[in-house]
Amino acid sequence: MFSQASHNSRVTPVDPVAGSPELLVRISELIEDLSADHVDLLKAFHRIQHEFGYLPHEAVPLLAGKFRTTPAIIFGTIDFYSEVRTAPAAETTVEWCSGPACLLKGSLNIRRALEAILECEMNRTSSNGNFGLRLVQCDGTCHLAPLVRQDGRYIGPLTVSESIEWARRLKGEDGAVQTEGEGAPAEEESSQTAQKVESE
Amino acid sequence: MTLPTYKEMWQQADEVWTRTARPARTLIKVGVATCSRVVGAEETLETLRREVQARRLDADVMLTGCLGLCYAEPLVEVIRPNVPGILYQLMTADKVASLLETAVAADGNAREHALAVMGDKEFGGLPALGSLEFMRGQVRRLMANCGVTDPESIDHYLARGGYEGLVGALRLKPVEVIDEVKKSGLWGRGGAAFSTGLKWEFLYNAKRKPKYLICNADEGDPGSFVNRNLMESDPQLLVEGMIIGGYATEADKGCIYIRDEYPLPVERMELAVAQARERGLVGEGILGSDFSFELEVVRGAGSYVCGDETGLLSSLEDRRGMPKIKPPFPAQAGVFAMPSNINNVESYTNVPLIMRHGADWWAEMGSEKHKGTKMFSLSGQIQRVGILEVPLGTPTSDVVMRMGGGPPKGRKLKAVQPGGPLSGVIPASDVDIPLEPDPYRERGVLMGSGGLVILDDTNCIVDLCVYFEWFAEDESCGRCTTCFAGTRRMLEILRRISSGRGRLADLELIKLLGSIAQNANCFHGQGAPTAVMSMFRFFEGELLEHVERKRCPAKVCRGLVRYEVLHHSDRLPAAEAICPTNAVVRDNGTYRIDQLKCIKCDACREQAPYAIAVVDEFAPA
Numbered sequence A: 001m002f003s004q005a006s007h008n009s010r011v012t013p014v015d016p017v018a019g020s021p022e023l024l025v026r027i028s029e030l031i032e033d034l035s036a037d038h039v040d041l042l043k044a045f046h047r048i049q050h051e052f053g054y055l056p057h058e059a060v061p062l063l064a065g066k067f068r069t070t071p072a073i074i075f076g077t078i079d080f081y082s083e084v085r086t087a088p089a090a091e092t093t094v095e096w097c098s099g100p101a102c103l104l105k106g107s108l109n110i111r112r113a114l115e116a117i118l119e120c121e122m123n124r125t126s127s128n129g130n131f132g133l134r135l136v137q138c139d140g141t142c143h144l145a146p147l148v149r150q151d152g153r154y155i156g157p158l159t160v161s162e163s164i165e166w167a168r169r170l171k172g173e174d175g176a177v178q179t180e181g182e183g184a185p186a187e188e189e190s191s192q193t194a195q196k197v198e199s200e
Numbered sequence B: 001m002t003l004p005t006y007k008e009m010w011q012q013a014d015e016v017w018t019r020t021a022r023p024a025r026t027l028i029k030v031g032v033a034t035c036s037r038v039v040g041a042e043e044t045l046e047t048l049r050r051e052v053q054a055r056r057l058d059a060d061v062m063l064t065g066c067l068g069l070c071y072a073e074p075l076v077e078v079i080r081p082n083v084p085g086i087l088y089q090l091m092t093a094d095k096v097a098s099l100l101e102t103a104v105a106a107d108g109n110a111r112e113h114a115l116a117v118m119g120d121k122e123f124g125g126l127p128a129l130g131s132l133e134f135m136r137g138q139v140r141r142l143m144a145n146c147g148v149t150d151p152e153s154i155d156h157y158l159a160r161g162g163y164e165g166l167v168g169a170l171r172l173k174p175v176e177v178i179d180e181v182k183k184s185g186l187w188g189r190g191g192a193a194f195s196t197g198l199k200w201e202f203l204y205n206a207k208r209k210p211k212y213l214i215c216n217a218d219e220g221d222p223g224s225f226v227n228r229n230l231m232e233s234d235p236q237l238l239v240e241g242m243i244i245g246g247y248a249t250e251a252d253k254g255c256i257y258i259r260d261e262y263p264l265p266v267e268r269m270e271l272a273v274a275q276a277r278e279r280g281l282v283g284e285g286i287l288g289s290d291f292s293f294e295l296e297v298v299r300g301a302g303s304y305v306c307g308d309e310t311g312l313l314s315s316l317e318d319r320r321g322m323p324k325i326k327p328p329f330p331a332q333a334g335v336f337a338m339p340s341n342i343n344n345v346e347s348y349t350n351v352p353l354i355m356r357h358g359a360d361w362w363a364e365m366g367s368e369k370h371k372g373t374k375m376f377s378l379s380g381q382i383q384r385v386g387i388l389e390v391p392l393g394t395p396t397s398d399v400v401m402r403m404g405g406g407p408p409k410g411r412k413l414k415a416v417q418p419g420g421p422l423s424g425v426i427p428a429s430d431v432d433i434p435l436e437p438d439p440y441r442e443r444g445v446l447m448g449s450g451g452l453v454i455l456d457d458t459n460c461i462v463d464l465c466v467y468f469e470w471f472a473e474d475e476s477c478g479r480c481t482t483c484f485a486g487t488r489r490m491l492e493i494l495r496r497i498s499s500g501r502g503r504l505a506d507l508e509l510i511k512l513l514g515s516i517a518q519n520a521n522c523f524h525g526q527g528a529p530t531a532v533m534s535m536f537r538f539f540e541g542e543l544l545e546h547v548e549r550k551r552c553p554a555k556v557c558r559g560l561v562r563y564e565v566l567h568h569s570d571r572l573p574a575a576e577a578i579c580p581t582n583a584v585v586r587d588n589g590t591y592r593i594d595q596l597k598c599i600k601c602d603a604c605r606e607q608a609p610y611a612i613a614v615v616d617e618f619a620p621a
């Protein structure tokens, strides 16, 4: 919709051996109708990431060609945005909210516990590649603070103990089967824990 | 020529709306917005649709937006013919069956789930929604449709007075519209509190074409979620506001820039724009006039400084979203160096109301100096997390302590952060000040965009400042040394203090860093030390306790505390079992904590609160 004078008209030749031909073809298809004159770069990021779960580096020269700029500029732009990821996500990614409501309700304790149990630092993938921990910003679901998310599912409010039990189940420790919870499992757990504490 | 088209549209819309407002058979409304979606509102909606059909009930099921009572989500309203709607709270899908049996099939009230009746009058022993503490004192103008209409229906919006403001505006000259907005006294709700009418005049006076009108829906302040609610509960209000803005400033193109973390608002805004386009409200010759305006939704990709107006411009230009150097100001050279205007969602959404009811009506609400209403979100240590709308000048305590219910039982209010990580904090002793910019500014604090975050006595002010400084450092665009290196240095010093290695000289260093931050290019760098300065001003004793006595009074700062087994209890095996690092160890039947293994996560104390305590690491026992 936006049109603009092209402020940069260098065209980068596409290197066809940089990735598998299918990948390159698919990326080209995804950005086919986009244009440098229409402020579509963010749209291109979203489409590619939606398709692959991340932005493969093979896309960079294609994007540079499409948006009439250099791969360095594209890389710089990708790097600037925290929601554009450049590596495939782990099989299971746990997202940890860094926001203030979660913080005030003890999210740092939960973070430390998750890092210890999943054997994974924040914004890294565990060495066996099974788990990833990702820091995310508050999206205003603070009534669940402190919360974590897994595959779009929000889990909160969590006590540290609940988060530990949850992470252990996720990992398949404790002999427990990995359950796909529904509804609001955290609430049930929290009342159980509350009882445990009271009965001391 | 103009009016009949609108009238026709309105008549059709009114028919659609009447079926909802005065339903001939039972109508069940389910609020689905980001806040309710995460607690299962979509499942509730699906289950209701399925079950109503399966049970052959004489009822309709409808989608609606969010009333702002996040603490009670998912909310379901059941309207039986000729009876006021009854609002049921915490309606997860598992409760649908019981709701249908009592509230719909048997025509009774599912009393154990009921929260209130809609409106201002009690009914059947249930309190009126307007009489709940959370609602009493609110004035819902912007939020009038939130949780009432279907956000995906332009007809609902039209029938309730929508686009009347636009019709009125199109009868006036652009300058007259600007005059009306100026007369209302509306100022920008995005943080800087600059006059909206004046800003529009700057763009109007710019003569180069094309001109751009941009909506800042980046809402990056963590703990703020008022813009989100408007976009997902009443998206047409923003579309109308932007069209009026486009007409008044003679802009050609509009753009709504929404943060990546808000997928539902993106969806609903895109649908709203498409519906408006279908009805000839966006595009060529709007409502038969010769005014044309294009509108598009752009989705961000995760960057706080893209919320700064010039950062947003850079982001729109397909580049790193780095704030630009001003001047030139956006009205002179904005996106692609063309004249542009940027306003917050809430600023635009006030305009249809001003044009519909007049500036005088609009300015009836508010304080002497600051007119209108303002939306706030409540989060943190508060009993009722939610979104509300009050006249400007309402005492902060009214909102925080009464409507929000204050901190959890047994705890004391400590401080309030009014609007974003750059805004600073006010102490509990100042909580009576009116919610408007001046009293906050007098205390070196910014009222900001309206995300109230509440602290209580279990929270540590140093810990919070570490967070704010981390956030500022993490989100700095990297242009100015005073900002990217200044915040990093500040963070290092604050972390040193919170780990027990603080020294008195640090306090002077922080103040020095705070003052050089004023040389940063944009308000991100300039505002980064605000919270730390509030700490010096209001919580110096607590800070000195950290530095001089190496003590964290709230026992939060990790480097200043440790966990110890102080008593015996039969809960200790549970503590041993929960510890993620096997730091609770048993020697000959007694328990102790292995300090080298302990990561200070608090889980063992949760399990055995009588036996295990958090003690000061350094202070004498």
Ligand SMILES: Cc1cc2nc3c(=O)[nH]c(=O)nc-3n(C[C@H](O)[C@H](O)[C@H](O)COP(=O)(O)O)c2cc1C
Binding pocket: B187, B188, B189, B190, B191, B192, B193, B194, B196, B216, B217, B218, B219, B220, B221, B304, B305, B306, B307, B308, B309, B310, B342, B343, B344, B345, B347, B348, B449, B522, B523, B524
């Ligand atoms: C770092 C930073 C982040 C900002 N984030 C937002 C934001 O998320 N939403 C917003 O409306 N304004 C934000 N602002 C303020 C904008 O720069 C600008 O003042 C505002 O959008 C103008 O609109 P208004 O006049 O309607 O308030 C931010 C400012 C800075 C410096």
Ligand code: SF4
Binding pocket: B305, B322, B323, B324, B475, B476, B477, B478, B479, B480, B481, B483, B484, B520, B521, B522, B523, B524, B525, B526
């Ligand atoms: S103050 Fe910070 S965010 Fe703003 S332009 Fe400078 S470095 Fe970038």
Ligand code: SF4
Binding pocket: B563, B578, B579, B580, B581, B582, B583, B584, B593, B597, B598, B599, B600, B601, B602, B603, B604, B605
């Ligand atoms: S605080 Fe956490 S790591 Fe330390 S002993 Fe307790 S449970 Fe274990």
Ligand code: FES
Binding pocket: A097, A098, A099, A100, A101, A102, A103, A138, A139, A140, A141, A142, A143, A145, A146, A147, B222, B223, B379
């Ligand atoms: S702070 Fe975690 S959801 Fe708001």
